[in-house]
Amino acid sequence: MSEAVLQILSPTGEVDSARIPALSTERMVELYRHMVTVRAMDTRMLALQRQGRIGFYGTCKGQEAATVGSGAAMAGEDWVFPALREGAVLLMRGYPLDKYMGQLVGCELDPTHGRQMPCHFSSAEHHYVSLSSVIGTQIPQAMGAAWAAKIKGDRVAVLGYMGDGATSSTDFHCALTFAGVHKVPCVFFCQNNQFAISVPFSKQTASDGIAVKAKAYGVHGVAVDGNDVLAVYAATHEARERALRGDGATLIEAITYRMEGHSSSDDPTRYRDSRTVEEWGRKDPIERFRNFLELEGLVSAALDKEIHLSVKRDVDGAIAAAEKVGQPDVDTLFTDVYAQIPKHLKEQRDAILHERRDGEAEGAFPL
Amino acid sequence: MTEITMVQAVNHALRDEMRADDDVVVLGEDVGVNGGVFRCTADLHAEFGDDRVIDTPLSESGIIGAAIGMALYGLRPVPEIQFSDFIWPAFDQITSELAKMRYRSAGQFTCPMVVRTPYGGGIRGGHYxxxxxxxxxxxxxxxxxxxxxxxxxxxxxxxxxxxxxxxVIFLEPKRIYRAPKGEVPDDDYTVEIGKAAVRREGTDFTITCYGAMMPVAMEACEKAAEKGWQGEVLDLRTLLPLDEEALLASVTKTGRMVVLQEAPRFCGFGSELSAIVAEKAVDVLEAPIKRVAGFDVPFPYTLEHVYMPHADRVMHAIDEVMTY
Known part of the structure; x- marks a missing residue:
């Protein structure tokens, strides 16, 4: 890296005390609890996927500091355009766990009626914008929303997430280009987890990192240790301040590592060396933060145990509850395509409902 | 009433909506000071300023992606894609994002916006x-x-x-941007989306058309009238959602159908019209449906006049359905 990488908590336990962000004890513990929740959720959901109980899952394992630290730096009125590994940010913004689990399971608890694969959450109330599986499309959208906030004169910043693979997309390029020209209050947050499915960062770009790309777009660039939750928080907080000051966008590169596969659908042992995985394992973001909290006397062994137990209880409870709930109504296939259901969709809906009633009468399939 | 061109009509619609609603913004390439390459956004920059009439960098995906973000946040953007031939970099944003946002968020996030873009041949514009x-x-x-x-x-x-x-994808037939002019009221009026218009009543055959093919259909019907055949011209105006009722009513009345479009024939919009009539009204047909369309080739430059459906080609199809 040609740019300095911001780090507050080193993997070996050094602390850059002068840079510790001004967070209350409660807030620090809360961040830790969120990180533990993400890890617990990942472990359980990946297991559920292996058992065929959910169709897909993309973990955040190894990137908890990047996700939680950045999400925590934004205010409730700010907007978030997530990528695949930022579901925790929605929970941090107060989204109920039962609905969250409903989305993962694809049951009726999901307010979006099981229309998307797991991990594709959406909540207008929490300013957490629906994501698609398409790489990079959210980046100019995040920029556009931030631009709209600026045009309307609102004191609002927008956080747009992406992975390192997305920085090769057209949409990354145009979003950063537009943001630079129009001084848009957007925080572009790249989780450089070193892989786009199987393609390593070295084959993604010959650039010396992502943060340096900011310069050519005329936006501020910063590289941060993505496994250091306090550094991530500090960098994002500063980027948000810069946006709200009217000084435009920031591109943050959080250098981290994806400890699992891209998703439940690939086997990372096919394309990477286990020694590198072990090396990154020693930089574990949760352990690093816990060590700091313990040293500072903010989290005791007893509290840590309590956190782990309560998180496990909550996650297990949510899974059990969601699995009891049925599939969304067939009618939801046809709603929300347009503001009002047009005639041709009513016709198609009535036809399939009729067929299913006939089928049920003959015992072919249940409604 | 004022007699104006379609370019002026578009311009006045933008101006009036921007005056009525501060959330309406226009963005695109050359739409600002220059007023658009076809002048559709003329004078808007002077009236509404930098924040509402925005010259963007040259990136269609960026224009539509930005507009989606703006619409999500609460603006009503009207992005312009300078030529519909250049819309493809934004196809991902339009089909993956814009079209699905309401559905995938179950109505929590919506993108009310209009993508304006000039389309169609007849201006010596070549492939692109x-x-x-x-x-x-x-x-x-x-x-x-x-x-x-x-x-x-x-x-x-x-x-x-x-x-x-x-x-809304709003396709503007640039071949008839400046002629003919038409009477347009100065007051606030709208035309309902999803409703076709019968441009000429007839009893012998129906021609379906839209955009720049409407005058071609009218001309062909004049020629048919010389033979004593009265054609009905159904101008669809909205393609999706389609005014199926008007389509079936007209074909039921006439029993014959010519489908006219300038886009290539294969899997064109007219094929869907043909299929709908075949599925729902085949028993009223007195002749096979005929499609008159562009050829299934890239749009040509020099031989454009051969490629573009014109009244004589339409008349040939009318002959076929009438003498079947």
Whole structure:
């Protein structure tokens, strides 16, 4: 890296005390609890996927500091355009766990009626914008929303997430280009987890990192240790301040590592060396933060145990509850395509409902 | 009433909606000080300023992606894609994002916006300033696709589109941008989206058309009248959602159907019209449906006049359905 990488908590336990962000004890513990929740959720959901109980899952394992630290730096009125590994940010913004689990399971608890694969959450109330599986499309959208906030004169910043693979997309390029020209209050947050499915960062770009790309777009660039939750928080907080000051966008590169596969659908042992995985394992973001909290006397062994137990209880409870709930109504296939259901969709809906009633009468399939 | 061109009609619709609603913004390439390469956004920058009439960097995906973000946040953007031939970099944003946002968020996030873009041939524009892309968009659930054919409709439909809660692809037939002129009221009116118009009543055959093919259909009907055949011209105006009732009513009345479009024939929008009539009204047909369309080749430059459907080619099809 040609740019300095911001780090507050080193993997070996050094602390850059002068840079510790001004967070209350409660807030620090809360961040830790969120990180533990993400890890617990990942472990359980990946297991559920292996058992065929959910169709897909993309973990955040190894990137908890990047996700939680950045999400925590934004205010409730700010907007978030997530990528695949930022579901925790929605929970941090107060989204109920039962609905969250409903989305993962694809049951009726999901307010979006099981229309998307797991991990594709959406909540207008929490300013957490629906994501698609398409790489990079959210980046100019995040920029556009931030631009709209600026045009309307609102004191609002927008956080747009992406992975390192997305920085090769057209949409990354145009979003950063537009943001630079129009001084848009957007925080572009790249989780450089070193892989786009199987393609390593070295084959993604010959650039010396992502943060340096900011310069050519005329936006501020910063590289941060993505496994250091306090550094991530500090960098994002500063980027948000810069946006709200009217000084435009920031591109943050959080250098981290994806400890699992891209998703439940690939086997990372096919394309990477286990020694590198072990090396990154020693930089574990949760352990690093816990060590700091313990040293500072903010989290005791007893509290840590309590956190782990309560998180496990909550996650297990949510899974059990969601699995009891049925599939969304067939009618939801046809709603929300347009503001009002047009005639041709009513016709198609009535036809399939009729067929299913006939089928049920003959015992072919249940409604 | 004022007699104006379609370019002026579009311009007035934008101006009036921007005056009525501060959230309406225009963005695109050259739409600002220059007023658009076709002058559709003329004078808007002077009246509404930098924040509402925005010259963007040259990136269609960026324009539509930005507009989606703006619409999500609460603006009503009207992005312009300078030629519909250049819309493809934004196809991902339009089909993957714009069209699906309401559905995938179950109505929590919506993108009320109008993508304006000039389409179609007849202006000596070669491959890349002439194409008719409507079928790519009518194949995408979640989009509304509108194609006006007169200044009156252009203004009324564009105003309705800007007020609509759904994303609208608004295809402007640039061949008839400046002629003929048409009478357009100065007061606030809209034309309902989803309603076709009968441009000429007839009893012997129906021609379906939209956009720049409407005058061609009218001309062909004049020729048919010389033979004593009275054609009905059904101008669809909105392709999605389609006014199926009007289509079936007209074909039921006439019993014969000529489908006219300038886009290539294979899998074109007219094929869907043919299929609907075949499925729902085959028993009223007295002759096979005939399609008159562009050829299944890239849009040509020098031989454009051969490629573009014109009244004589339409008349040939009319002959076939009438003498079957």
């Amino acid at each position: 300033h002439s194409q008719s892309p409507e079928a790519y968009f009518t194949h995408t659930p979640g989009l509304v696709v509108v194609v006006p054919s007169t200044p009156y409709d252009a203004k009324g439909l564009l105003r309705a589109a800007i007020r609509s809660e759904d994303p």
